[in-house]
Amino acid sequence: MKLEFLSEPLAQLHIPVLVAYSFEDAAASSGTVERLPAEVRGLLEELQASRELTGKNFECTLVHRPAGLAAQKLLVVGAGKKQKFNDAQLRRVVGAAVRYLRGRGIHDLAWLLDGAGGRLDSVQAAAEGAVLADYDADRYRTEREAERRIDRLALATGGTAASGTAWAGLERGRIIGEAQNFARDLVNEPSNRMTPSILAERAEEMAERYGLECQVLGPQEIRDLKMGAFWGVAQGSEEPPRLIVVRYSPADAPPAPIIGLVGKGITFDTGGISIKPSENMHEMKTDMAGGAAMLGVMQAIAQLKPRVRVTAVVPATENMPSGKAFKPGDVITSMSGKTIEVLNTDAEGRLVLADALTYAKQLGCTVLIDAATLTGAVTIALGNITTGVFGSSREWIDRVLKSAAAAGEKMWQMPVDDDYREQYKSLIADLANTGGRYGGAITAAMFVGEFAGDTPWVHLDIAGTRWSNEEKPFFAKGPTGAPLRTLVHLLVNHPG
Ligand code: BES
Ligand code: MN
Ligand code: ZN
Secondary structure: OEEEEEOOOHHHOOOOEEEEEEOOOOOOOOEHHHHOOHHHHHHHHHHHHOOOOOOOOOOEEEEEOOOOOOOOEEEEEEOOOHHHOOHHHHHHHHHHHHHHHHOOOOOEEEEEOOOOOOOHHHHHHHHHHHHHHOOOOOOOOOOOOHHHOOOEEEEEOOOOOOOHHHHHHHHHHHHHHHHHHHHHHHHHOOOOOOOHHHHHHHHHHHHHHHOOEEEEEOHHHHHHOOOHHHHHHHOOOOOOOEEEEEEEOOOOOOOOOEEEEEEOEEEEEOOOOOOOOOOOHHHHHHOOHHHHHHHHHHHHHHHHOOOOEEEEEEEEEEEOOOOOOOOOOOEEEOOOOOEEEOOOOOOOHHHHHHHHHHHHHHOOOOEEEEEEOOOHHHHHHHOOOOEEEEEOOHHHHHHHHHHHHHHOOOEEEOOOOHHHHHHHOOOOOOEEOOOOOOOHHHHHHHHHHHHHOOOOEEEEEOOOOOEEOOOEOOEOOEEOOOOHHHHHHHHHOOOO
């Protein structure tokens, strides 16, 4: 999608569709519709009087041959209550316009900016909303409507030249939206087309294209590093595991911190010998969503160039039952030296993360942030809407929560507390890999935290938020790319 500004006076824009939004309660007269010429606003008032135009969230009203405009059509999108409007809502309203129009054969649209249209954050949100909305999970439908893609979104200023900050916002929004769609593509691939090796190849291609360092380790190296927990999960699969490391280390960044982004990369989770029920097992192709998001974050920051060092570590493997698979009761020795009794082979995420965190520390990371589709329990607590945030560092948890709010991703802090440690004690080893049903997301998080040790650590359980179960007016059903925007925001706004 090409993104640009149009600075001609509104009435003179010769374009297929001009898009404006209106607020509820005063649909014909508040929102960017206020900026339209009087002729067409008269018509909008009539539509409002007949309740065809209400301004309710994402309502789309298409006007042909709008009076006073050179545009062929005018689309008015409902933006909801004015008091609730913010950049997150703007992102969705733009998305709703894009999805409405692309379903109607339109490839080129102009979005009317508000009076303060030059604000970096709002231009960025608009661009993100458009790029994210121009996505569907229908990759392998042979009659897929390829022509549904939007070719161009122009932001119409209504007569003034766009400022440098506005252009910067547009570029940021494009980069972040595209990186998030890259992550969504990785998550959307089925496991026969997204093996650990393929994920590693995609990481290498991305790193090469954006000038990042990338290193991929295979089975022998994983064993040589004594990653007994990662290997325990990987040993049951015919597909060789990969440990993917991508580094961003700009010369102008201070030597510390080095932020470690660790993403769970289970390309398919059958549960192993503690096998999952077959119902919904296909969803476990998404069990590498944390890893995909981290690769997307690297793609974004390679272009946005914040002055901070970042290392992504993605342990990628399948979790399969086989004659070689690890079994309930097995005791494995993690890279850290801690021994683990495997009570349930389906609690594999925390095992691969344990060794990945240890490795990230060995690579010099001084802060650890992991993202993982770790537990069904977090979906019971927070649904598909909100990511669970856990961690050991008040400071870094607060930074993550602040960035989440700014980036329009919902997150909520969950507790960690030593009193829960009893639940994952083992009779035979240092730790057991499950903590029972009660507080399952907490004990899983805390198990991972045992391997972060004293290094400041934040854990994001994205088991619920990795996937959108319904089609939204502004966002396709399918992979979401969460929590990419939050982490990019955190890194781009890192002081220093
Ligand atoms: N990958 C799953 C968690 C998951 C569930 C992700 C639903 C996305 C949607 C994870 O590996 C898992 O199986 N967790 C178990 C842990 C249990 C065995 C302690 C779970 O949550 O049931
Ligand atoms: Mn599992
Ligand atoms: Zn899993």
